[in-house]
Structures are given as structure tokens and as C-alpha cells.
Amino acid sequence: MTEMTYLRAISDGLRTEMRSDERVLLMGEDIGVFGGAFKVTDGFFDEFGADRVMDTPLAESAIIGTAIGAAVVGMRPVCEMQFSDFIACGFDQLVNTAGKMYYRQNLPVNITIRLPSGGGFSGGPFHSQNPEAWFMHAPGLKVVAPSTAEDAKGLIIASMRDPNPVVFMEHKNLYRHVKGEVAEGSYETPFRARVAREGEDLVVITYGAMVHTALEATADLAGSSVMVLDLRSLVPLDEQAILDAVRHCSKVVIVDEANETCAAGAQVAALIAERAFEDLDGPVVRVASPDCPIPFSPPLEAAVLPSVDRVREACRQLLEY
Amino acid sequence: MATGTTELPSGPETDAQSAHLTAGDSAGLLRAMLLMRAVEARAMNLYRQGKVPGSFYDGFGQEAVSVGAAWAMSAGDRLCVLHRDLGAHLVRGVSPATILSQYMGRAAGVTSGRDGNVHFGDRRAGCVGMTSMLPDMMLVATGMAMAFKLRHEARCALTWFGDGSTSRGDFHEAMNWAGVQKLPVIFVMENNQYAYSTPTNLQFAVNPVERAAGYGMPGTSVEGNDVEAMFEATREARERAIAGGGPTLIEAVTMRMHGHGAHDDMKYVPKALVEEWRKKDPIDRQSARVAALGHDVDALRAEVLEQVEEATKVALAGPMPDPATATERVFHPRDAEEILLEDGAAPWSGFRS
Numbered sequence: 001m002t003e004m005t006y007l008r009a010i011s012d013g014l015r016t017e018m019r020s021d022e023r024v025l026l027m028g029e030d031i032g033v034f035g036g037a038f039k040v041t042d043g044f045f046d047e048f049g050a051d052r053v054m055d056t057p058l059a060e061s062a063i064i065g066t067a068i069g070a071a072v073v074g075m076r077p078v079c080e081m082q083f084s085d086f087i088a089c090g091f092d093q094l095v096n097t098a099g100k101m102y103y104r105q106n107l108p109v110n111i112t113i114r115l116p117s118g119g120g121f122s123g124g125p126f127h128s129q130n131p132e133a134w135f136m137h138a139p140g141l142k143v144v145a146p147s148t149a150e151d152a153k154g155l156i157i158a159s160m161r162d163p164n165p166v167v168f169m170e171h172k173n174l175y176r177h178v179k180g181e182v183a184e185g186s187y188e189t190p191f192r193a194r195v196a197r198e199g200e201d202l203v204v205i206t207y208g209a210m211v212h213t214a215l216e217a218t219a220d221l222a223g224s225s226v227m228v229l230d231l232r233s234l235v236p237l238d239e240q241a242i243l244d245a246v247r248h249c250s251k252v253v254i255v256d257e258a259n260e261t262c263a264a265g266a267q268v269a270a271l272i273a274e275r276a277f278e279d280l281d282g283p284v285v286r287v288a289s290p291d292c293p294i295p296f297s298p299p300l301e302a303a304v305l306p307s308v309d310r311v312r313e314a315c316r317q318l319l320e321y
Numbered sequence: 322m323a324t325g326t327t328e329l330p331s332g333p334e335t336d337a338q339s340a341h342l343t344a345g346d347s348a349g350l351l352r353a354m355l356l357m358r359a360v361e362a363r364a365m366n367l368y369r370q371g372k373v374p375g376s377f378y379d380g381f382g383q384e385a386v387s388v389g390a391a392w393a394m395s396a397g398d399r400l401c402v403l404h405r406d407l408g409a410h411l412v413r414g415v416s417p418a419t420i421l422s423q424y425m426g427r428a429a430g431v432t433s434g435r436d437g438n439v440h441f442g443d444r445r446a447g448c449v450g451m452t453s454m455l456p457d458m459m460l461v462a463t464g465m466a467m468a469f470k471l472r473h474e475a476r477c478a479l480t481w482f483g484d485g486s487t488s489r490g491d492f493h494e495a496m497n498w499a500g501v502q503k504l505p506v507i508f509v510m511e512n513n514q515y516a517y518s519t520p521t522n523l524q525f526a527v528n529p530v531e532r533a534a535g536y537g538m539p540g541t542s543v544e545g546n547d548v549e550a551m552f553e554a555t556r557e558a559r560e561r562a563i564a565g566g567g568p569t570l571i572e573a574v575t576m577r578m579h580g581h582g583a584h585d586d587m588k589y590v591p592k593a594l595v596e597e598w599r600k601k602d603p604i605d606r607q608s609a610r611v612a613a614l615g616h617d618v619d620a621l622r623a624e625v626l627e628q629v630e631e632a633t634k635v636a637l638a639g640p641m642p643d644p645a646t647a648t649e650r651v652f653h654p655r656d657a658e659e660i661l662l663e664d665g666a667a668p669w670s671g672f673r674s
Binding site for chain 1: 399431432435436440441442444449450452453454457458459460461462463464465466467468469471478490491494495497498501650651652653654655657659660661662
């Protein structure tokens, strides 16, 4: 085991898989010589060369479209969007071409799309978004979102090995703030939820950066025992883990950093309403960013993103219900 | 000032047989075009009988574009096929019964009823089916070519797209990417004068074939209704691609002789224009060439019609898909065997010598 940051864990996963599978090809803007905007592929160019760590034209639709073509003839491309926001320019290729290819033509598309996402550092409206729900709504795409260094490595390896298109949400605010013990060599993290902390009185269901917000917010809630469920995968959604947690705790707070309407948490809330109504001892409570763009100025951004205080207050009120 | 339609010389000299084709090839090209026309005519009847759901889209009058280009492609090459290019599927070996089943949404269609019309590619023939967002497949073909180049394989990718597609960003992104990386890919633009109801003068100010130079690749205009000219232009482009010379843009100048779909009476197209193009019918043209080589064209025609009638019986006898399967096969199972594109038929005699 080695302690490393979330960012280094992603790099380690990519490097490990590239060394063992020559079909893996990295594609993106400024990922080669420069090592990527966030340095995830720092040093890769020297080890693997320009062919496998490809600096592409500034063209997101082309990055994804050509990756699809390479995949159906036997490559395993991993595409980096420089910021998750830029996926909007490649949306059609991902949603229409990649997502529906297997269903229509029995032709799987093994591509992984890495999306550096999330806010909290004055990135403004085009460098802070959490677009995961766009892809949850598009059949044929898997969506995963690690919150720890260990899962970041295991999920990126599992994504590359999955024969389907996988959207890999990597939260920029976790890149250097989160560290953890990471196993050496190759391992996979399953596309299933994990219990980040056991608890009895209430469960916070969340994923990505909000796992850390939830853990901090509920660390000391006047003696209450709060479970935190880290979804890790949004498609497939670990329905059984969600229902088990609700049955166990009977009170639920769902936290999304994304805009509230139709966010991943909305699907979780719908699932609980349909299949765990009898297990609830209070209303399902949601905490998310309001439905506005993520603003630039620090006080404005802080007013929008779910904070430790907002999550704690939501939990406190529900515990008193 | 360039116009939407490139003027090309026509006359007896263009009807000489290509030096790279045998008499058997010339007859094979004609047979594939006859088969395309017969399958589509039969499908149009089935549509009128209510047996083809949705609408129906054909390539009547454009048969030479897909047949000629596909004829130049090897078994290991890969094709992304557009909706008026049924001939490419036939050249690659997809059976008429499978195609008619596809049109009718039957279980035996290439997509098992999951997609309609010519929105299919038989992966066992090395083909990827189009999406409706044109020209998305230009990028997919570019990606295939990128993989071939990275792996140092002597293979090539080809895709067709229409004149209207050249207005979208994916046209630029694909042309630029293929030019920058000098990829073995052939872009065949079918300039059939109309994108649905929009004529080319409302689509572009400069004929897109002239844009090729800006992307660092040759661009060539070909008489799209001459199947052997289409073959020859594609053969040359393929030879250059395999030799490391990079991509080519081919403009196939042709005419959409039917409406955009069966629901479209195309009253927006001047009748005189249609009549003018009717005289340039690609099948008539190749029939004359093949007859001059001593083949019995009437016998060939009769044989094709019989084949399509048999195929129709088979397709009509096949079941519709089971509704219980509608939500299946969204994700490929992790532990299942890897599925990739496979080699298709490559009938050109040049691949056998």
C-alpha cells in the first residue's frame, strides 16, 4: 500500500492498465507533452509515447467520435475532457453513437470518458458543472463517480475493462485534497455502493465530493449515529444497497453537488418513494445546488454549493422529525 | 465562383471500361446496382402495403455511388454506410432477405427490429450503421483509420455522407483530424443536390470538395452516376491511403431522384431537373457498357428480380421480434466474449490477383 492523492490514484490506475494492455490509448487536449491540465497524465508521454498518449485537436466531438471508431476495431480508448463542462460539445457522439451502438447493432463500444467535474474553486459557470445526470438519462452509458483514492484507481481500471461506454466522473476538488492508502498493482472496484460510515439513526446517500461533505457534516451530531452511503456508481445504481440502508436507518438525506432538478439524487428519492415507503420515519430530504449556473465569485459560489453546514442542518432537522 | 454542382464532362470516352476491372467486375457492378434497385422497389411496395413501419428511404438513381466505392474496398477495410447506400451492404455480402426483414422491423433484420430503414451496419460484414445525426460517422470512420495507422495495418476506412452534412461541425472536425494525422480514410460526399428540401445553394457558398485543400488532402469530383468512375476514384484514394498518403475527399455528383422519404412528393424539385438526370441513370449507363462486353443484361435483370422475390418470401415468413426482448442488450455483459467488426465480402478481382 502507498499513500497517494486521488489524482495520483487515477494516474496509477491508467498507468497500470496501459502497461498490461496495449489496446489502451489515451486521447485528449494537452494530455501528452504537457501532461494534462490537471497533470493526471504527467510523465505518460515519456513512458508510452505520442501514439498512446495522444494530443488531439481541440474538438470534443472528434475525440469521442474517433474513440468510438477505434474501439469497434479493437482499441480501448480513454478520452479526457479537459473539463467535464466541455462534454456538451461531444454530447451527440457519446449519447447517440456510443450509447446506442450495442443495442442497435450488437457492437459494444469500449470507451472510457474521463470528466474532471465539480466546483468549489471559482471555476465559474463553465468549469464547475456536475453533468452526470445528463448521462444517467441516456441509455447505454455507465456512470461512475469515485470519492476516495482507493476507489478512483479501482474504478478507472474497471471502467477501462468494461466493454461499454463508461463516463468516469473525477471531482477536481478531490484531486489534491483527498489522500488515501492505495494498493499497488492492478485491482478493480465494483460498480456498487459502499458504506463510508456505519450508522443507525439516519443515512446520507451521496457520491463523489459530497461524501466528504457528508462525513464531516455528520461526524458529531449530538450523539446521533449517521450512516453515509457512497453510491460510487450511478449507472448501474445499486438499488439494493439504497433500500437496505433506508430499511436500516428509516431516515434519509440525499446530497447532490449537481443542480437539484433531475439530479442523481432525484432518482434515488424516486426509488425510495416507490419501494421503501413503508420503511420511512420521515420525509425524504434532499440537499443539492439550486437550479442556477455555478457562479464565479467565492461568496456567490459558496451560497450555491451544498456546504457542510447545510448538510448538517438538514440532518439535524430530520433527526428531530 | 464555385456552384453547388460541379460541371463534369460527359460523353462516350467516360464510358470506357476501367483498366482495373475485368468483364466479370463490370457485370458484378451492374448486378449489385440492379439488386439494390430491385430490393428498394420491392421494399417500397411493402411500405405501401403497410408492411414497412415508419417511412421508407431509398437511393434510387444513386446506386453507382455506394456500389462503385464499396467495390474498391478490401475484406479488412471498414465502412460506415449512409441511408442511400444500400449497394454497399449488398457488395459486402448482406443478403436481400436480411435487408427486407430489417425494413419490416422483423426479428431477422440486422438490428433485430431495434432500428429501422437503412440505419444498420452488419458488423459481420465490417460495416457500422449510421446514426441520424449527419455526418457523425465521418468521425467514427476517422477513428477506425486512426487505429489502423497506430497498429501499422494496411487497411482503410470509408464513409459516405450527403451535401447537407457538410454544414455541420463534425464534417470539419473529421476532415481536420484526418488531415492532421494523415489517416487512411476516404470521405465520399454524395452531392445529390438536395438535403431533404434544401438545395445546395442554401447549404454552402463554396462546393465542399474545394475545402479539401484547406485540410491538406486531395479533393476530387467524380461523375457519381458512373459506377466505374466511382470505383476508380475510390481505388486510387485507397491506394494512396494504404501507402501512407492520407485521406481523400471524393465528391460524387449525383441526383436524388425520389423524395427524401416515401412521404415526400418532392414538389420543390424542378421537373426539368429530374428529367435531365433521368437520362443519366447509372443502371442504364452500366447496362450499355456490360452489354458491349457481351453479357446478357436481360438475363441478369431477370435473375436479380427472381432473387428478390425469393428473399421477399423469406422475409415475410419471418417473425416479428418478441416484445419481451425490447429492453435487452443495452449493456454488453462484462464476462461475455469480445465483439468487434469482422471482415466483409470484397468481390473486386484485384483482391484475388
